[in-house]
Amino acid sequence: MLGDRTISAAGRGTLFAWRELGGMTILAGQVLRALLPPRMDAPELLRNMYRMGNRSLPIIALTAFFVGGIMVIQAGVLVKQLNAAGLVGWGAGYAIFREVGPMLIALMFSGRVGSNNTAELATMTVTEQLDGLRALAIDPIPYLVVPRVVAMTVCLLCLTVLGNLIALYGGAFFAMVLLDLEFSTLYYSLVDNIHWLDFVHGAVKAAVFGASIAMTSCYFGISVRGGAVGVGKAVNAAVVAAAISIVMLDFLLTAVLP
Amino acid sequence: MRDVDVSFDGSPVLRSLSLSLERGGRLGILGPAAGGKSVLLKLLVGLVAPDDGAVHILGTDISRGKEKTLMRVRRDVGMLFQNYALFxxxxxxxxxxxxxxxxxxxxxxxxxxxxxxxxxxxxxxxxxxxxxxxxxxxxxxxxxxxxxxxxxPALLLYDEPTAGLDPVTTSKMYELIAADQAETGCTVLAVSSDVGALCGFSTELALMHEGRIRYRGPSEAIGDSNDALVRQFVSGKDEGPL
Structure with missing residues (x-):
């Protein structure tokens, strides 16, 4: 019967979700245990920060520049209707710092770095490299997972701060070109109205999103089963889980943070 | 190890398996594919936990050991994985x-x-x-x-050490393993499906089938076993219980 099947599918889905959530919670506990006091491989941390942070910079900068432009174009209609040019800088800055910057950059980061991380760890798992580490008396959590979690959290925070600034420059550029606004108008609109908490709000979000992307991508990477098909499924699951967690955490943090 | 059971998703892989190895010994384990040979090696390095039974490695019980115990034991164990596991x-x-x-x-x-x-x-x-x-x-x-x-290391575990190697390199590898052992006095456990090469290398052989040891004895006597399955595997004939 369709009803039975629907209930059965819903039950399976719920069990699956709780099992994965439980697995991620256990992994988060192991990561925290390894961080107190910090126990991780320093060269592995630097290697990850370079390839996750430095190499993501061009794509994040390009995206951020145009995001700033989009904000200004969207605001342009209202600015002209209400003759509120003095609010453009503040409006763009407020939205970029608190919401658009952290969220869009996190989604970009998840697509580029998170998926890559899952694929790499999943391949290492199915080719017995993680077992190889364990057999050599190396715990893969402090050696492989913790440096990645720290690197992703720090890198996304830095990329978001940098991306926010580039988005503001992008916004200013397009406002001058498309709306004929003066740079000084935009500048004073921003610095006179923006509050330091707006910046902190976005920075906290970025760090939390970074940790969330790291945990989901590492979890699905090291818990993979099967060969190449399993790796593909793990990457897919990690990207979906990261996107969902970013949106849900964004909602939660927006409600809780000042 | 004594009376060890291991199963995956309800399917038994090792069944009441008991196996002992003297320090400095050289044991070869033969057997058809999917007979539990690789799982046995992973059990010995603590990568697989037994459902039941006891596993002692170099005098330490690792079957109920904590992670710290396992890590300490693993420092004295070297393992070659079937799929290399190179980083x-x-x-x-x-x-x-x-x-x-x-x-x-x-x-x-x-x-x-x-x-x-x-x-x-x-x-x-x-x-x-x-x-x-x-x-x-x-x-x-x-x-x-x-x-x-x-x-x-004091204990060396080789999972198919010569799979994919040509006959000349195969004999060179076994010579190298034997020379290493003679120098360090380590204990060697090698798993392989290559009957000829393993017979020449090991002082003692065991044959595993469906998670159980079907033969254990001197390498040179395996062909004279009373077990038809063992004789068929060693001779490579088509007809028989396998």
């Missing part, structure tokens, strides 16, 4: 050096020298800067052997 983000030299580097007890210069010697011994001199992805399957296997043996 693909490291060069060949870094892979081979890894067991020494993680112990932190050897100076960098000495590590580099020992890596060079080990790679020369397995016929891969000068390959330190290559990445594992640049190597053939047989070369990866030899790098795996170099990595497993460089720290001179």
């Amino acid at each position: 693909d983000f490291m060069t060949v030299g870094e892979n081979v050096a890894f067991p020494l580097a993680r112990l932190g007890e050897t100076e960098e210069g000495e590590i580099a020298e020992r890596v060079s010697l080990r790679l020369r011994a397995v016929g891969l001199a000068g390959s330190e800067t290559k990445m594992p992805s640049e190597l053939s399957g047989g070369m990866k296997k030899r790098v795996g052997i170099a990595r497993a043996t460089i720290a001179r």
